[in-house]
Amino acid sequence: MKVQKFSIADVNLVRSPGQSGDIFVANMVDERHGGHITIGYGRYAPEQTLTETMAVDDVMIVLEGRIAVSMGAGTVEAGPGEIVYMPKGASVTITTEGEGALTAYVTYPHWAEAHES
């Protein structure tokens, strides 16, 4: 029940599971803490591509850089302050160009559990 504050300076990013690119994540709040949502930071190096089918609802807030998310016919591009919502079941390709990107994310339910199952 305690209010918590997180900053990218506090985190240890690890390579995002299930891919070998330079995409790193750090969960600040997740299944270890008893709630329903996961909160974290993601860092994408430049020129990365990640294709996946969303196992959870995933909200990505771009903090720095730019990211593109394509799904079938359409592509959205997002920069600082913009939000990309990738609902469960969506098959997406996430790409970065020369800048890479820093994101915050919130998922419901916990992505790490959904990933394993």
Place this chain on the structure above:
Amino acid sequence: MKVQKFSIADVNLVRSPGQSGDIFVANMVDERHGGHITIGYGRYAPEQTLTETMAVDDVMIVLEGRIAVSMGAGTVEAGPGEIVYMPKGASVTITTEGEGALTAYVTYPHWAEAHES
């Protein structure tokens, strides 16, 4: 199941319910869309104070400006790129100073429904 992108430029902010200050919100995704989470933007004018007991888990990502959240003995202050997590049941006072703040938020479950009940 569609990927969506949101930008502060797209939104119509409305006064946050239950308070008369200059605090404005816009839900981009909420109970109208069938999922479990609400996604939105919040704008706090300078020198605002909002006290509430959290009816839902609320993740606030600061995009511009600064915000302080106090709870009992402790206060956290957050600026651009920082995340404040206010879990359900927490009694908080949110304040802004001279800059005000622009935030993105994600709540589980939907705050508007919890607010009404």
